[in-house]
Amino acid sequence: MHPSPAQPVHAFFSVIAVPLRSERVKSISYCRISGDRINYERQIDALIVSPRLRATEAAYILNEGLKLPVKIMDCFQERNVGVFEGLTQADARARYPELWSQNITRRWDNGPTGGESVSRKTASRAFR
Known part of the structure; x- marks a missing residue:
């Protein structure tokens, strides 16, 4: 089941594959610029992320400039509501x-x- 574009913004989603909304993509893209700078300063080795769709989408956006390995780990998924x-x-x-x-x-x-x-x-x- 995929929510429609009219899906409520502030709803409980733990299992349903919900893509990022456009305003979240913009916010994450802005954070990516800071993330590039942070990686240079701190030497991050990898991005570890939940298997949920919106989490992996966010990780790949953040990683555009970082070029780090992305590790998808079930133990980071949200709890089922x-x-x-x-x-x-x-x-x-x-x-x-x-x-x-x-x-x-x-x-x-x-x-x-x-x-x-x-x-x-x-x-x-x-x-x-």
């Missing part, structure tokens, strides 16, 4: 008021239905 996937905060609050009232996306040991908790994401990805 389950039933909140693709919803704005207002939609999530309206459709799942009980989950929303628990501030479920910020709970350490619990997550939205069908999603991951922060602790599960940390344990399953970071310690591989």
